[in-house]
Amino acid sequence: MMNSKYLKIYNLIKTKIENGELKPNTKLSSENELVKEYNVSRETIRKTLNLLVQNGYIQKMRGKGSFVLDINKFDFPVSGLISFKELAEKMGTRSETIVNELELMEADDFLVKHLEVQEDDLVWKVIRTRKIGNEKIILDKDFFNKIFVPSLTKEICEDSIYEYIENTLNLEIGFAKKEITIEPSSEEDEEHLDLGKYDMVVVVKNYVYLSDTSLFQYTESRHRPDKFRFVDFARRR
């Protein structure tokens, strides 16, 4: 629900921090002040502040107050779940997507293993090259269970598949498991990427689950090593 009070207040404060309206290392209003300011209960303000803590915007200190953290905002989008298009937009880089392959196929052993489908179930296969500043840097191999994504077009793939999934199909993404490894480059990599002297690629495997816990997508994102960068903000759990 986006009409919840705590989410609205969260977005207000988050925007103020990103704008610089609230400056790094300064003290936020206390919980009791925010209660008056926004006319809500303290537990609601605390929900808001805990979200800001979780996402690296503030740090709370008992007896002292909440303080705005100084995190370079451009570092953030790379972390967590985010699509190539969203990322490129936030970074402000020129980028282009080439759809190399788009087909409906019957699941083979590889997909039975990685997409939890039955043999011969129908699966969308999408292979795309991502260009950044005129160089082919990333090869994205996406596989979608057809049960969840009935149709797919070249136009959708050139834009953002995620946007289509969330806004048009109204599927809700719950969580994802990501794995980063380094592998020797394949013939396919060499065919679709400008690898130059590099003979290895950074492989980011992504298993994406809907909020009803069904696995609906497996993605392999293969990056030229020199252009790869992964940034993460972590709190001790």
Place this chain on the structure above:
Amino acid sequence: MMNSKYLKIYNLIKTKIENGELKPNTKLSSENELVKEYNVSRETIRKTLNLLVQNGYIQKMRGKGSFVLDINKFDFPVSGLISFKELAEKMGTRSETIVNELELMEADDFLVKHLEVQEDDLVWKVIRTRKIGNEKIILDKDFFNKIFVPSLTKEICEDSIYEYIENTLNLEIGFAKKEITIEPSSEEDEEHLDLGKYDMVVVVKNYVYLSDTSLFQYTESRHRPDKFRFVDFARRR
């Protein structure tokens, strides 16, 4: 506070899930049932469950209930903040640490930039090689601000510096910023690691902050590419 009710209940349920006492894809007791079971209020149970959601143990569904997720527990420790020693112990691999260098030095430009210290401030420099199954795989370069870590010995470095920091010095770690990139191997890498044919290393840069937001450690962890693996569980924020 470890004596909080919600944390105790969290650890109880977490352990049951890790044990297999609560099986993947089964339904957890409802919030109202847990309220009776543990004799606490519903908001306290909800705090517990939200922690389990955050850390990938369960998924909640409105109107349906909470469900145990099937996450291979060995995948987890690699994510977030965890030390080499904790990691090796959880994975059950034989490992060994060689301390190559341990010295107190005056901060140079590099440290002024990465550790937010003044020029000539004293900084502990620790260079360690990590052996896994008899091969030198990881080179760890750690830098600690002496203000926070007054003394350091070879014995501590061979064990776990983190354990020393948290249990002996009683410093509380708040959060960390991690960056993963691929770089050409340096002479230092070649000297201390069994790189074989590889001429690149995976570099994990870690900026570790205390809970009062002061930066107290900068670490570079340099891995042989074939043995590197980073796993992450992410929820859409």
Place this chain on the structure above:
DNA sequence: AAGTGGTCTAGACCACTTT
């Protein structure tokens, strides 16, 4: 209709920091 999780409230007590 009954049960589930999601949000919100008002009030209480505690531990810690500052004045």
Place this chain on the structure above:
DNA sequence: AAGTGGTCTAGACCACTTG
């Protein structure tokens, strides 16, 4: 002593899924 965040409660209403 006053102010801060941390925990906990009992109760309310809502939206959603199931019988």
